[in-house]
């Protein structure tokens with residue numbers, strides 16, 4: 001056990017790990033700066049989490065990825081970089097401005113052919129994807145409005161198949177999962193989705209807590225049975 005003196009902070013360690021191990025490329029770094037310049041909130045996944053998404057896409061052998069919540073395309077680019085030739089990613093974004101910035105970032109990363117950005121409320125897009133028989137998706141990343149997390153989890157199963165990987169961001173929310181009064185808008189949806197992940201016989205999951213540049217949070221990882 002290391003003695004605790006003035007330990008370096010979480011963010012400094014994250015930056016070290018990102019520099020030494022993660023190596024986000026220029027297109028990924030540009031996706032972050034263009035978002036800031038456009039006045040968008042800095043709520044993209046941390047680089048180490050983005051790299052994990054890429055590796056999970058590769059490890060799962062996914063060819064079809066579904067993302068709910070695009071922002072400026074940072075997590076989109078990471079996941080698309082994990083796709084094989086001919087792989088496709090559909091990402092859902094409510095705000096046209098976000099979608100526009102993301103489109104430019106995805107194109108700048110050389111991934112324009114692989115990525116389709118659907119503008120509108122994700123629940124509408126998910127219905128449309130079902131109508132179009134766009135699935136089954138092999139990998140689903142849920143990272144939009146937390147109120148709808150239980151619905152998005154259900155859609156991930158409906159548009160997935162046995163063995164589909166599901167990742168859900170922001171499931172600790174600075175501890176609000178234990179005290180929903182901290183955020184009465186978002187916490188209930190996060191909690192309900194976690195309960196669903198634990199109880200729904202169609203899912204087998206776990207949760208990893210995280211700290212770093214995005215504060216105290218976590219992500220859930222599940223497989224569709």
Ligand code: SAH
Pocket residue numbers: 043044045068069070071072073074075076092093094095098120121122123143144145
């Ligand atoms: N996955 C991104 C971050 C997404 S932030 C990354 O890590 O890089 C959440 C995004 O979801 C925002 O861009 C927000 O506009 C979008 N969003 C919020 N509500 C939505 C909805 N109902 N349907 C689709 N997108 C939504």
Ligand code: DHB
Pocket residue numbers: 043044045143144169170
């Ligand atoms: C918020 C959303 C996210 O997806 C995230 O990772 C962090 C914050 C937000 O809406 O505040």
Ligand code: MG
Pocket residue numbers: 043044045143169170
């Ligand atoms: Mg998130």
